[in-house]
Amino acid sequence: MLTDILIQLLSGVSRGMILFVVASGLTLIFGVLRIANFAHGSFYMMAAFTAYAVTTALGGSDLGFVASLVVAPLVVAAFGLVFEFFLLRRIAKREHLYQLIMTFAATLIISDGIKMIWGGAYRSVGYPPMLSGSLDILGRPFPAYYLLVIILGLVIAAGLSWMIERTRFGRTISAAVVDPEMVGALGINVPRLYTLVFGLGAWLAGVGGALAAPIGSVSLGIDNSIIIESFAVVIIGGSGSIPGALAAALIIGIVQSLGIMVAPRLAIAFIFIALCAVLLLRPQGLLGRRV
């Protein structure tokens, strides 16, 4: 029983790591541009399909997996940069409602766009050959791929923290999260910052999508659950906070994995209990700043 819980805990952590990678992009976009990017789930889905295409083109080899992990996020990042530069930026001066609606329009277009290219059928991407085995944890098998996900998630968390703490770009981001107007007044090119942050956010959604592709099925509609969970992460963790996103994503991943053991169908309800508790006690999120 205890080992069951441990295994569930570990798979919850790996699940939470993918959620973290995706939601960290969402929280950066939300923190800096102040837009709830509905298209974020679509970016994730787009990356999963691109990863599928790249992996299949290279015959499901290890090289194919590595290539998909590099190519898919870049494709999505490029899409995000173009989308921000040519569309969102055009209406940057208007109420944020319009930008939100524009990202929603993007979800519709991307969804049918993927259907046009790949059709509506379910696809699956296997684990890469070198990680297809499983580890032995107290006598129970644990997929080696999940371990890779956990490690990569930690690497990305560390990389983002380093970037935000140590680089000029990162310092500008955290300044913009607190006070975008002041950042503009200090002579920073705010529109360019917005485009770059949006591109970075899309890239992170892409990494999440490419990482998730071998785990679940790659199909239309996988954008729906990830976007809701990512919003929950942003609210629980606090807008623009990377450590907050990591904590919230791990909580959600673990709560869901353990919840599946208790009440499979209502596992999602556990997220909302956490969400309500946070809202009542700390409306600004676990690690967010009071706005």
Next chain:
Amino acid sequence: MMAGATGPWRLIATFAGLAVLALLPWVIDESNLFLMVDVLIAVLFAMSYNLVLGQTGLLSFGHAAFFGAGAYTVALLQMHLDLPVPVGMVVAPFVAGLLALVIGFFTVRVSGMYFAMLTLAFSQLVFAIVAGWYSFTGGDNGAPVMPPDFLFNTINFYYLTLAVVTAGIVVIRLIVSSPFGAALAAIRENPQRASFVGLNIRLYQLAAFTVSGALTGLAGALRASFHQMAFPSLLFWPQSAEPVLMTLAGGMHTFFGPAVGAAIFTVLNFFVASYTDYPLFIFGVVVLLLVLFLPEGVLGTILGKHRRGWRRQAATKPPEVVAAAPASSPEPAAGSMQTVQRP
């Protein structure tokens, strides 16, 4: 707001529109009348929604929960308690309103984009429960609704819908022109100032959210009765986007804008879905073009031009402007105001 130069004309136009709608079953055939029922239901949905967005300035992305709650109230009351459909329709707004009260209790604590994300998250929770609870709701299979014999007739259902929707719109109109409505507009325009003059902002927002949710539930009840089925997809988040898009397409700063948007979208949806395999793509492009080129919506743009023209004429006669200004000031004038959405 009924006063002022546009008062009598507005009234005449409203009654003329109502007369045309009442005569419609003699003019168009049954399949078009079927579409008209869907249009009217969408009109009530969108106009109830705009009580929250246009009037109060809250961007809700979770109204599907209330639409679905209304639909499932009718279905489940019949399924489990054997209560007839009309009873369900009466109960539906109360159930939906109660749900809105609970969700609103948590969500009005935050504003702007947070509010949008939270309402979305809560409606997804309701969706997950309804879709997952097979023994109670029928899960993915939906819950059937058996309307009484007289409602099987499309013409009868059309008149029922027309009556209910008209009543709903009258209620919305009364709310908008009441002191309560004025308070909501004040909160939308400047929440800080509204709180300084002593308005309990959260309480007002919660009240508006609850009423809007209740009326949305009424629309959902009509929908389930008409299509003889309540589906989980009525609660799914793209359904929440529908009233937002309709309101935007018609013009959220005008009273009948959401109705115009609802008609456009429902009819467009009907034709797009029957002529292409990629309806979402077409919709996405339409929405994109609307946001880029017609931000005030169709009716907002038409009325906006009209009003500007009227103002320019009025400006040549200064005394009239002074006299007209106080009378027309509570009216949400298109183009002249901004909804506060920033967190």
